[in-house]
Amino acid sequence: MIIKQDNFFHKVYEIVRQIPQGKVSTYATIGKYLGSAKSARMVGWALNKCPSDVPAYRVVNQKGLLTGKIHFHGICLMQQLLENEGIVIEKNQIVDLEIFLWKPSNI
């Protein structure tokens, strides 16, 4: 997969878009892949723009906590969407995150 833009934002979009159903990714994973784990904030910023093509609800923090849920329509929506894909969530936190964690490989 070739990145259309070299911009950090576009890279984030490309990666998040490639997250398959039933899988999730973390800000740190994406950030590291883009160069620095510190860039996780930028991932959040990018997702703040949240284009329709980007399933931002599949992106969680390193702990598996649904921190991004705040910016969604509702608290339960993000959890319900993930649970609908087979991901087990408890107290707004993903259980066995490592199992559901998806890492970019085709970029």
Next chain:
DNA sequence: CTGTTGACTGTCG
């Protein structure tokens, strides 16, 4: 143009 903020993480104390 300058300063603050933001869906975070890592390191230091």
Next chain:
DNA sequence: GCGACAGCCAACA
């Protein structure tokens, strides 16, 4: 183990 500081880049006031 927990709290505070730093770092990263981009948008907004």
